[in-house]
Amino acid sequence: MEAEYLRHGVPLTGYQLSQADHRRQHEAVQVHEWVQRQLAQAPRWSDERWEKMRQLLGPSTSAWELQRWRLRLYCGHVIEATRLRERPRPDGGICDKERCPECGLDPAVIVAFEPLGPVADPSPEKRSRKPSRSTRKPPADRRSRAELVAENEALRAELDALRDQA
Template identity: 75%
Template sequence: MEVEYLSHGLPLADYQLTKADHRRQQEKVREHEWVQRQVAKFPTSLSEESKERLRQLLGPPVPAWKLHRWRLRLYCGHVIEATRIQDSPRPDEGICDEERCPECGLDPAVIVAFEPLGPVADPPPETSPPG
């Protein structure tokens, strides 16, 4: 399936924040604080069994060739690179619309503009189905 990757707010370096961006950032910060409060209620040490269950819930890591690279401009103004599942036509869908800024540490920082870069890795050569 061919995915048509979208871009928004180009050129990234000149992007001006909108009112909607400010509102989204404020909502994210509030959500984030709420999650932090819930996490703080958890017992500080998890048993190995619970950790294993969590790992299973999170699933296996996605292979590199199933990822797409994006250049993202974050709320703080920094432009970073990040990866997303290649099936997503845009990098800010669902719960993935924020990043922790590696430049200034802003966390969460909503994505305000983005452009697709390319696949992380080439797909492996065609293999015949097992059987």
């Protein structure tokens, strides 16, 4: 099922910053500065460690899994960016800010956005590669809640019977 993509602050060029936008930008700058201080104190990773991390994270995201967005940043510049297609907003989760390629503001909070379309359409075999959570079969070793409740009650009855014998 395709996500229903949301819009905010359209048209992007006429968007006026709100108090919430100023607050979010201030918080983003504070978090960014804190992270930079922590990274400066951290030991450097070896090439082998970086390679292990790349292997753990797996292959990069395919183009058909990405959605294009037009974003207005806190600095006022309008850019294009990509996000996972499954998300209805480009500013949700951990991607609520960008580095502005025009003025260099980093981080620049996303204050307005509109969807542009998918980066690429999936081929028919890619569409059926990952079934949605609702259509996926549970693993064979997973039991339903009712089965677990029944087993729990049976075990409690057995425990009570053992206590009575003692």
